[in-house]
Amino acid sequence: MHHIILIYVSNTKEKTEAINQIGDRATYVDEKYGTHPRNTFDIWLAKSETQTPLVIYIHGGGFVGGDKSKYYPSEDLVRFLDAGVSVALINYRFQNDAPYGILASFNDSKRCLQYIRYNAKKYNIDKTRVACSGGSAGAGTSLWLAFNDDMADPQNSDPVLCESTRLTCAGAFETQATYDIYKWSSLLELPDKITESEEKIIARAFGFKEVENRNLKQETAIRKKLDLLCQMKKTSAPFFVFNKKRGGFPTNADELNHHPLHAKALKEQAAKVGAEAIIYAPQIGIVDSSGKDVVTFFLEKLTRQ
Numbered sequence: 154m155h156h157i158i159l160i161y162v163s164n165t166k167e168k169t170e171a172i173n174q175i176g177d178r179a180t181y182v183d184e185k186y187g188t189h190p191r192n193t194f195d196i197w198l199a200k201s202e203t204q205t206p207l208v209i210y211i212h213g214g215g216f217v218g219g220d221k222s223k224y225y226p227s228e229d230l231v232r233f234l235d236a237g238v239s240v241a242l243i244n245y246r247f248q249n250d251a252p253y254g255i256l257a258s259f260n261d262s263k264r265c266l267q268y269i270r271y272n273a274k275k276y277n278i279d280k281t282r283v284a285c286s287g288g289s290a291g292a293g294t295s296l297w298l299a300f301n302d303d304m305a306d307p308q309n310s311d312p313v314l315c316e317s318t319r320l321t322c323a324g325a326f327e328t329q330a331t332y333d334i335y336k337w338s339s340l341l342e343l344p345d346k347i348t349e350s351e352e353k354i355i356a357r358a359f360g361f362k363e364v365e366n367r368n369l370k371q372e373t374a375i376r377k378k379l380d381l382l383c384q385m386k387k388t389s390a391p392f393f394v395f396n397k398k399r400g401g402f403p404t405n406a407d408e409l410n411h412h413p414l415h416a417k418a419l420k421e422q423a424a425k426v427g428a429e430a431i432i433y434a435p436q437i438g439i440v441d442s443s444g445k446d447v448v449t450f451f452l453e454k455l456t457r458q
Contacts, residue, residue, distance in 0.1 A: 169222040171195045174231050181276075186268035187261060189250065194243040194265055195221060198277055199234050206238045206282035206321070206455035209266060213289030215410070216248040216258045216358070232448050238455055239278060241269060254360025255332050255379055262294045263304060267316035280317070282455045286324030286447065289411060293332060293381065299323035299392050300384035320390040322454040324447045327396055327411040330418040332379035334358060340418045341403065382422045391429035393450045394419055400437040413437045
């Protein structure tokens, strides 16, 4: 596989105030949805006397870095608010934190979605109209939520986990097609050889703190849970994918993780199972005749009566 995967270096910086592009502060800042220090979110509530749709942004960073403040300057955030759609930006634990692995990060985002639904009255949210969007790791998380069957646990003693995880739609920018990383060689047309250092990274992504701790039965089950392509089905939430990267043989980790062939694989799987999708990867000739951007796509789904 010849490249280090899912590795990013996060820069430590002073905390940025939760103010959007037009100078409006988030209605609620650093709301807690769980026990981990990074289980926080900011939310801008659209002005409305009735319950509003919601878009949740999930930041990228290879599941080892990044922060919700990335989206503070987003023009799309303001466009949603102007259209009467509330917007939440979330943080989540990284895969290097217990219980380790990408699934730990996924489950934090799942819980945040459920927490906001559980507190729909407080945030004036219509829990039947919720979308997720993000870039890279946040994109993959959004698709994981979109493709999975409802992960609500009605018998759980924690009322938050009883809430639905179903989405109205999802958006993904520079996403990975699957986190069953062993499938990347065929998807991205790469050699099968994997280095020892890459094996360590893969083990951590699958939730094993050390390579020596890997268990074949557990790993097989985890790979299945991380395989977005296999989870996609006709009944999955409609989704939007945009990838602006060039094609060709990847020469570094960024090009590997964000290769447009990830978008191509999602497009082919959507066609195979009959899922509704708008996918752009213009550098390799994939465009959508609708010409819709993600905001237009989301508003059509979220504001439909």
